[in-house]
Amino acid sequence: MGIVKRLLWAAVACGAAISLGAIATSRGEQINSMWLVIAAALSYMLGYRFYAKFIATKVMMLNDERATPAERMENGHDYVITNKWIVFGQHFAAIAGPGPLVGPVLAAQFGFLPGTLWIIIGAVFGGAVQDFVILFASMRRDGKSLGQIAREEVGKVGGIVALVTVLLIMIILLAVVSLVVVNALAGSPWGTFTIAATMPIAVVMGLYLRYWRPGRVLEISVIGFLLVLASVFGGQWISTSSLAPMFTMSAMALAIWIIVYGFFASALPVWLLLAPRGYLSTFVKLGVIVLLAVGILLVRPELQMPAFTRFIDGTGPVFAGKVFPFCFITIACGAVSGFHSLISSGTTPKMLSKETHATPVGYGCMMLESFVAIMAMIAACVLDPGVYFAINAPGGVVGKTAETAVATISGWGFPVTAEQMAALAHSVGEATLFSRTGGAPSFAVGMAHIFAKGGGGDVVLGFWYHFAIMFEALFILTILDSGTRVGRFMLQDLLGQVWKPLGRTGWMPGIIGFSAAIVGAWGYFLVQGVRDPLGGVNSLWPLFGIANQLLAGIALSVATTIILKMHGAKFMWITCGPLLWLVVVTFSAGWQKIFSPIPALGFLAQANQLQAGLDAGKVAGAAVAQTQAVIFNARLDAGICGLFMVLVAVVLIDSLRIWLGILQGTRERNSMESPFVLSRLSGEEA
Amino acid sequence: MVRGVVRGMVRGAVRGVLRGVKRRVGGILAGILELLREIADENAYARHLAEHGAAHSGAEWRKFSDERFRQKYQQVKCC
Numbered sequence: 001m002g003i004v005k006r007l008l009w010a011a012v013a014c015g016a017a018i019s020l021g022a023i024a025t026s027r028g029e030q031i032n033s034m035w036l037v038i039a040a041a042l043s044y045m046l047g048y049r050f051y052a053k054f055i056a057t058k059v060m061m062l063n064d065e066r067a068t069p070a071e072r073m074e075n076g077h078d079y080v081i082t083n084k085w086i087v088f089g090q091h092f093a094a095i096a097g098p099g100p101l102v103g104p105v106l107a108a109q110f111g112f113l114p115g116t117l118w119i120i121i122g123a124v125f126g127g128a129v130q131d132f133v134i135l136f137a138s139m140r141r142d143g144k145s146l147g148q149i150a151r152e153e154v155g156k157v158g159g160i161v162a163l164v165t166v167l168l169i170m171i172i173l174l175a176v177v178s179l180v181v182v183n184a185l186a187g188s189p190w191g192t193f194t195i196a197a198t199m200p201i202a203v204v205m206g207l208y209l210r211y212w213r214p215g216r217v218l219e220i221s222v223i224g225f226l227l228v229l230a231s232v233f234g235g236q237w238i239s240t241s242s243l244a245p246m247f248t249m250s251a252m253a254l255a256i257w258i259i260v261y262g263f264f265a266s267a268l269p270v271w272l273l274l275a276p277r278g279y280l281s282t283f284v285k286l287g288v289i290v291l292l293a294v295g296i297l298l299v300r301p302e303l304q305m306p307a308f309t310r311f312i313d314g315t316g317p318v319f320a321g322k323v324f325p326f327c328f329i330t331i332a333c334g335a336v337s338g339f340h341s342l343i344s345s346g347t348t349p350k351m352l353s354k355e356t357h358a359t360p361v362g363y364g365c366m367m368l369e370s371f372v373a374i375m376a377m378i379a380a381c382v383l384d385p386g387v388y389f390a391i392n393a394p395g396g397v398v399g400k401t402a403e404t405a406v407a408t409i410s411g412w413g414f415p416v417t418a419e420q421m422a423a424l425a426h427s428v429g430e431a432t433l434f435s436r437t438g439g440a441p442s443f444a445v446g447m448a449h450i451f452a453k454g455g456g457g458d459v460v461l462g463f464w465y466h467f468a469i470m471f472e473a474l475f476i477l478t479i480l481d482s483g484t485r486v487g488r489f490m491l492q493d494l495l496g497q498v499w500k501p502l503g504r505t506g507w508m509p510g511i512i513g514f515s516a517a518i519v520g521a522w523g524y525f526l527v528q529g530v531r532d533p534l535g536g537v538n539s540l541w542p543l544f545g546i547a548n549q550l551l552a553g554i555a556l557s558v559a560t561t562i563i564l565k566m567h568g569a570k571f572m573w574i575t576c577g578p579l580l581w582l583v584v585v586t587f588s589a590g591w592q593k594i595f596s597p598i599p600a601l602g603f604l605a606q607a608n609q610l611q612a613g614l615d616a617g618k619v620a621g622a623a624v625a626q627t628q629a630v631i632f633n634a635r636l637d638a639g640i641c642g643l644f645m646v647l648v649a650v651v652l653i654d655s656l657r658i659w660l661g662i663l664q665g666t667r668e669r670n671s672m673e674s675p676f677v678l679s680r681l682s683g684e685e686a
Numbered sequence: 687m688v689r690g691v692v693r694g695m696v697r698g699a700v701r702g703v704l705r706g707v708k709r710r711v712g713g714i715l716a717g718i719l720e721l722l723r724e725i726a727d728e729n730a731y732a733r734h735l736a737e738h739g740a741a742h743s744g745a746e747w748r749k750f751s752d753e754r755f756r757q758k759y760q761q762v763k764c765c
Contacts, residue, residue, distance in 0.1 A: 076733055076734060076737045077753070077754075078757060080730070082724070083720070085717060085721065086720060086721055086724045089721040089724065090724065090725065093725060094761075094763065094764055096764070097763065097764045098765065099764070099765040166762070170762070177765070209751075210744075210747075210748060210751075211744065214742075214743075214744040214746075214748065215728065215731055215742060215747040215750075217726035217727055217728055218723065218728060221726060270755040270756070271748075271751060271752070271755060274755075274759060275751070275755045275758075275759075278758075278759075279725070279726060282725055283722070283725070286725075332765075333764070333765055337764065337765065339764045340764060342762045342764070343762070343764055346761050346762070478763070479763050479765070482759050482763045483763060485759050485760075486759070486761070486762050486763075489760055548765065
């Protein structure tokens with residue numbers, strides 16, 4: 001490296017240190033959001049230039065002379081030599097979901113600092129490393145899936161456990177993201193109309209693509225986007241018309257609609273609803289992320305949230321639990337996401353034309369995802385803290401009326417008034433913004449504020465709020481349809497091993513039965529979340545976070561096994577470090593969620609408290625059955641949380657057995673890498 | 687005369703820079719369009735047609751998209 005480059009990188013390192021120092025030491029004064037943007041961007045640059053390069057050259061020894069699966073096995077379908085930036089875009093579109101938008105918004109209850117630091121540090125040293133190593137491992141193994149790699153490198157147990165864990169996580173994920181949509185749309189005719197309109201729009205797109213103008217995907221996506229925009233404007237008209245009551249639904253009614261929708265969407269032909277909606281949501285998602293980045297850079301808003309709030313002690317209203325370990329499992333996808341390992345061992349490794357492209361795709365995409373999480377954190381923290389808590393705190397904690405809510409929140413030291421909330425709700429076209437839990441509404445308010453400051457002022461606040469809600473709901477519903485479908489395939493895959501006909505994915509009774517089973521499973525947790533007096537997010541999001549981080553634990557165990565087989569103990573710290581951290585974080589969070597004596601935190605304590613109330617005769621009438629259901633659900637959540645921990649412990653112990661064998665020399669380092677084949681593309685630009 | 691030469695040089699330099707910027711912006715826009723076409727599966731469809739020596743038709747698109755969607759929606763979508 002030349003002297004100029006050295007000086008430049010030294011300047012980048014100094015810039016990163018200064019900006020991280022600035023956000024870490026700011027107390028009692030507002031700081032500009034650009035400090036977060038600069039700290040994150042410079043840290044990612046350093047991580048990518050030095051850490052990713054070190055892993056690529058010293059650990060993975062990426063070699064462009066070696067033919068990738070895309071070259072060796074090219075078939076024009078899934079194994080296709082593809083330009084690296086196109087693979088980058090495809091991979092990013094696949095990994096970016098609602099997680100990095102919702103998680104940081106919820107974690108903002110601790111203040112902006114803990115979440116921001118974890119998003120940056122966790123991504124650079126954990127999440128990006130996991131994505132990168134698993135992508136590399138799959139690329140060197142003909143594009144095999146995480147489950148297959150686990151089965152070959154660790155053992156049969158690891159493979160089956162990975163499959164079961166993924167299925168369970170998927171069910172919890174689908175429930176919690178549906179809950180986010182339900183909470184965002186409950187009592188909102190404008191939002192409900194907009195989202196309802198996307199369904200016929202998607203069907204029209206599907207018919208257009210199949211029969212009227214086959215293959216014109218970009219053309220119909222532009223038309224679909226214009227129709228969705230029209231529906232956002234139409235929603236405003238609906239909300240003030242006589243049709244408003246038809247679209248004003250309770251949370252329970254919306255939950256039932258979403259469950260029914262999920263069943264039909266997963267059982268209908270893919271081309272009719274799922275595929276056109278998938279195209280539309282991908283384009284809208286990428287567009288909004290770019291728009292939000294531009295908005296933040298132009299407006300450069302001040303953060304209103306302090307660095308730390310009093311809720312680091314675990315008494316937070318958004319979800320219970322101390323900053324350690326709950327900040328880490330709440331952020332989830334913005335820093336480390338186990339789910340990414342499934343994408344990194346899915347279609348992406350089959351499209352890379354050169355081995356060195358794994359660095360920008362595997363490591364670089366996670367940097368971008370992490371940056372999305374930083375933007376979500378900024379969107380939440382530009383809100384007045386009182387407003388943030390009024391939106392995100394459930395009625396069960398702050399009280400059901402505006403007066404009790406503002407009194408409680410102001411009593412915590414975050415002043416807010418009923419008039420302020422009423423004016424805000426009015427300006428975004430909602431009846432109320434109190435207790436709109438789930439993260440989506442506060443993200444939408446924050447995003448609308450940034451866009452409105454960029455031009456148009458309060459006049460456009462309502463449009464941008466509902467545009468943001470539409471954007472979040474659109475791709476959450478896409479995840480719901482496709483997740484239910486994939487869940488059905490997984491269930492059939494598992495049960496097909498017991499009785500072969502159950503594994504036939506085209507068998508109509510199977511389609512109906514297994515779709516109903518998967519929808520029934522996540523629908524059950526969704527209804528449970530809606531009924532939860534603490535808002536549902538309090539129990540479901542941590543459960544999802546724990547499960548997601550445990551899946552990352554499985555991926556990092558597999559990654560460590562592979563590195564150990566390649567180099568012995570020399571480089572195992574690269575994946576073992578984040579693995580150890582995740583094990584400590586997730587197991588302590590899981591333990592607290594099950595056994596904490598605090599009812600708001602521990603599932604069993606909540607069940608016991610409610611049971612004691614029942615036994616003492618404090619609950620009467622219709623509330624008895626509802627309380628019994630809440631008790632049952634709290635015990636069920638405890639059981640599921642425990643099951644996740646046991647499953648991952650099994651994989652960890654299995655991996656540990658292999659590692660010890662290799663380190664003690666009693667087990668051969670037989671890696672399952674595909675043999676070297678000379679590439680014909682090594683000298684070409686791609 | 688000197689002024690004319692200088693003006694010509696400046697004009698040439700500015701044109702050169704503008705040409706470079708135009709090429710760059712054009713390259714970026716072309717790259718974005720390529721990415722959009724790839725995400726929209728239009729490029730994959732073009733590859734399919736070339737590979738099978740087939741011409742575009744409704745039936746061919748349906749054949750391609752049925753297989754494409756079957757593969758695509760067996761994959762997990764991330765959170």
